[in-house]
Amino acid sequence: MDSSPARPAQPIGLLLSVACIAAAALAYQIVLMRFYAVLHWQWFAAMIVSLALLGHGLSGSLLALRSAAFGRCFDWLYPWLAVAFALSMPLAFAIAQRWPFNGLELIWDPAQLAWLALSYLCLSLPFACAAACFGLAFIRYGAAIPRLYAADLFGAGLGALGVLWLMQALPLRHWLPALGLLAVFGAWLGSAGLSIARRSSLLALGLLLLPPSWTAVEPNPYKGLSATLRLPGAERLERQAGPLGVLDLLASPEVPLRQVAGLSMLADREPVAQLGLFIDGEGPSPISQVVDVDRLGYLEQTTAALPYQLLSAPSVLILGAGGGDAGWQALRGGARSLQLVEPNAQLAAWLDTPGSPAYSALIADLRVQRRVADPRAVLDRAERRYDLIVLPPPDSPIGAGGGVQAASDTFLYTIEALRSAWHGLQPNGMISISRWEQSPPRASLKLIATAVAALRDLGVSDPAAHLLLIRDWQTSVLLIGRRPFSAEQQAAAQSFCRRYAFETVHLAGLDLSDLQSNDRLREAVRAVLGADAERFIAEYAFDIRPAKDERPFFHNYFRWQTLPVLWRLRAQGGATLLDSGYLLVLAGLVQASLLAALLILLPLRWLPRAARASTSALRRWPAAAYFFALGLGFLFFEIAALSRYTLYLGQPLWSASLVLAGLLGFAGVGSATAQRWTTRPMARRIAALSAAVAILAFEWLHPAWFALSANWPVWARALSGGLLLAPCAFLLGLPFPLGLSRLATHAPALVPWAWGINGVASVISALLAVVLAMAWGYSVIMLIAAGLYVLAAWSRF
Template sequence: MRLSQKSRAEALAFLTAFVTLFVQLLVSRMVPAKLLNNYAFLVISLTMLGFAFSGVILSWRLPWFLNNLADAITSSAALFVLSTVGAAAIFYHADAGTQIAFTRPQFIIDLMHWIPLSLLFAIPFAFCGLILGVLLSSPDLPTRRIYCFDLLGSALGAFTVIPAITHLGVERSVVAACALLLAGAFLLTLPAGRLCRMLTAGATLVLLLSTAFSDRLFEMTYPKGSLLAAAQQHMAIEHVAWDPVARIEVTRIPPPLNPEASPFPSLLGENRIFLTRFKRMLTQNNYAFAYAVDYDGTKESLRGIEETIYSAAYHATSVPLPQVLVIGVGGGFDILTALAFDPADITAVEVNGATVKILTSTYRDYFRKWVDDPRLHLIQGEGRHFLETTDRHFDIIQLSGVDSYSGTPGAAHVFSENYLYTTEAFSRYLSHLRNDGILNMMRLEYARPREMLRALTTAVDALRRAGVKRPADHIMMVTQPDGRFTALLVKRTPFTASEQQRLEGWTLTSRFLRVAASPQLNAQGANMYQVFLSLSDPQQEADFVANYPFDVSPVDDTRPFFFRYSYWWHLFPSEAILWGAIIPVMEYSVIVLMLVISLACVLCIYVPLRYFASHGLRVNHAPRYALYFAGTGLGYLAIEIALLQKFGLFLGHPNYALSVVLAALLLATGLGSLFSDRIVEAFRRVRFVSYVVAAVILAEYGFIFPHLPGLMGLSFWLRAAIVFSLVLPIGACLGIFVPSAIEQMKPTATSFVPWAWGINGIFSVLAPVLSVAFSITWGINALLLAAIPIYLVVGFSLPDTCETIVPSVR
């Protein structure tokens, strides 16, 4: 192959970028299936170190790569295949340790345990980085077109990964992507080297074996103490299904189920006959769980479900034949609870397509009796978006632990943001309740309350925004005696004396339930819920939140990180009890990643410069170029993450953020790269493009984004078109920066292009970490606006063309 043939080089850039992003997103699904997202966040971030190290290799051996392009590219593709399959197999079979660390030392130990495995996933991306880096560094190839096809391939990868996971699953999709890159690289280069052909043959054999023995190769070893680890020991895992949101597992429950031995007896009740009907369980990413009771279609088979905390709202309400909305179907327990109380209608919304398929197809015979009930309307969709687009009102709205504790594919770098628990969400729930309607939100709780306490503060905030003077009169709470599971009941109107008496009377019949807060009990101040509700003054409530040892402040759509309760000062708390009460995961993660990045900076920035200097090579204004490429890595990822979070809710499903937002951003960036020479010529300098980026972001933030919630009722295609039109000008401007600087360096400092590529890669690793920390601390809007000064610095740091490069001399 002669890589001066631009069409083949462009096809290689397109194909490599497609597979790179495609596989990275698949890795982002693999990891949460084994680890909680706290660890997945680190693993996914570290994979991008591969691109940084590819820059180091090219800085050292660029002439060899340029002189042996065909063999180098196909060999890199073959090594990508071998390392991807190998890293995945090792990760699946590796000792998983414990799923949850309960102490800080254990968290650090687990972190150190997983970082080496994390770095395994960086190896494949180093080989992709070699292919893209050598194509961008070649003086015979047009940088702007190569970079354009690189981004277009990435856009297609973002767009196709959702259907691939849905139809093939993650493991088969990884193998298919590897085969595509290997075949494409070989056919486009036709290498002649013997070693290259041997590597290609070996990679082909590995792919064939991976296809034939995928069940053995990708058999997961689950963390000790997790739900699936116990099920795996008893051969009880029946079915595994992939969905882009999460992986769903179906397991058998070995009889008998003993509520007294369960940490959550309030979910089970005491009826021994009913307990024998707990035959299966659905888990999501080996953590969030839902019981799947064997229901034969008769009310007699549900006798006992009225003892569980799921039925709290039905005992409180006086509405006959209630209209019910269930958000998060799982195994159907909330639906069966509703059926036990003779509802007029049940609307059930489930975000996970794999769950819906299990209920309606794979296990249809098991779930048929309630799935086919004419009163049930099962909808696949996101609960918040459903409420934004319907005008229906309900007597009971129920959410039972709705989350997966994992980032969505479109937001793999964030800690479990969830728009179901924000103030805006509570306001939407209240607006869809009838006058006597009840919202029942149930979740796990800690010994020192924080999770349901934050739900309570958010509900009070929503009630105050609705004009309610005494929110405490509108709220009741039911918990287990040990407080480990809690139900929050909220009404638009105050709870009546009879409703309070009915709920109190019901809990008195159970050993596993008690009323934790009510208008009649709050004055006692017996627990933190009562203490907070007894304040009845916004300033006192704010003081309570500010002085509480955990972050339980109300969350909103700009900071939807409901599950983050830590502060930065929790790293070194003054109270000894807090050392064991909370692990500041985000804060520790940032520190660990900063240490890793610091080492990478030495290896990828300073060491190559010393190597160049020892060979008589230098580039003028090296610090300014380093700042330029570091800034583009930080700024681009900050904008990407902010837009993914910003538009995910607007589009109506977490998968759409990936398919529409990320694909549109990459496509627009590619088009900006293609025409970057004309745009820069029109603006005269790159720094003026920075002004345009700032102006566009400020204009959209100030004049368009505030109106998006009112447009959520539009059809999906109209909403997608709106998102694309908003992303297009931003992405087009962002596509100008990297190719313009590389084209400037190429003529007289070709050897420094891989160095710049590596710097961009390093700070692309750091960017998600800092973006998450920034977004959690100050909000998504602040993250988007923070990208403006970054790009202004980028624009000013690029030296003038005529003064930048000093010709390389020996």
């Protein structure tokens, strides 16, 4: 069997096979993130799956050790690796989900690091099989690398779009088997070198061993769904999975669910029976089983009822309304009109469909309208003004206490979001934001600092006069007034707090002489609003800097200077004050870097003597720098671009899928075009420099480009955004296949090694980009991405 790269690209079947496997691999990555968001928390899911992509580096290292031998075995090894990929997808997840990893214990239980490492090593096996297929194709058909890489990118782009359809069209238990079928089909397409009998056997074996459905995905014991299911008599009424989450509806007739956030200790009315709504195992969000608002008088005895004491018959906008108690509260407070914004279409259908167990009679009220849209997009493109805009608590009590959301970005609690909300208010309107309280105070202080920055940007000379903060033992509510609070409103707020034993933390002109002078939150709020606020924020034990769209990590409070103190106190409870989400990213980054070093160095140490001789004329370390820089730079640009387009298009999941499809698709066009330039010596350097210039041009042009089309329909914005992205993506698709083609010509033994280096760099970049963005913002990520492509241009090999 001839292993020469001069052999023409195996017919269209191999290109289609590569595309199918690439589509299944990217879709599997997204499905795993959905599964692990249920098992743990969203950021744990993203990090574990990112680390699992180290399988690309593992496959590249193994192929490099015996590349010539593997190339000779291509005809039978390629399709069997594709079948192994199909079968290992459900198997790896089944094993990994049974291991007792719990991210909440990460700080005080070192064993969790071992379980974390085992989880992503297990999950890396399917990705290693898929990546080995690509590496084998590069070895066998070196002259066709640009076309093969283009097929890989096109397939991945289609997978980014197709997986959304898959998650909507099929029940959760069929997601992995469906992806397995696609991979088996890819194996069949790539088995043209086998006899008909062997191809039939391959197909039959893959289909027979692939399970027709898969096990249920249940959250860990510390999430709200698991705790509620342990109640006597608790039962699941319905479950539905989709791209935006797994929805569970629970009833507990023996131990009734009665959850009312911020309910006064002096409340004299009993909450009605509720169902529990859980999204990805988090909650419950209560669904009150009522048809008469008069039975909900207890909602007037919560901290969130404050704005309705200050406004008369307001028009209300509630963002992320969830199960509906916030809406019932608005009606109870006398709202003359109410618009509920729900980003999850499946949840909205549950709540609004008569006969559904989750049906809420709220929607039957003529004053109420529900809109399915991204909350931030509604703020940025407000079609009318409201007397009251309500932002819900962005986290659960468990998530807030454990710091699991530290590395998650949210664009609803930034300076720019509050400015947009301000512009959506009537002249006497106000914004209401509820928070779960923490000790020592962090979230409330960061929210006030963000509000102050937004108000100053809007030209407000005395922000403190526009703020009102109250709290109970568990929650707080911040009101941001379009105008300073009047004397009448101040008196009404104080009367409300006295009646229900709530604490007034900040109110302009309030006499604090008869209140606790050593209240930590009140003193900190006073400092944040004072003349020396910048120094206080800089020296505070936690990061309470205002959140921005450029750095939208509202839940990140981590400071390095606090770590030694909290670490020494971890046995006394200090560990709970550490942001475990941030530390988990760092732990993953360290582990990934160590494994990357191993996977890069190992092949050079154990390359066969003949292969070493064939590569002696090539400068290996510049080659390693070239492919490592490309892997880092491409993902840095991708992550920063996703942030930009999420704000521009709204609906983060759909935006991400469209951007991934566009970026990978146009990069695939660039890769296919690279075929004609593989023999030109300067092509690699010119392509890398052009990509760097394109990244800088994108970063410079996108604010004006997006502003020009901000109010266009979403389809027009998607088209406009695609036109801006296309030339940059095209140029980003050129340097990698040009570099691989040079290796295939001068050092074919290093082709899989370079492929693995690029994959390992992609894993590191996914984690490193988040760490850097949390510190300096996404613009810095863009600049670094451009610099990495310049570095690649300087790498001569």
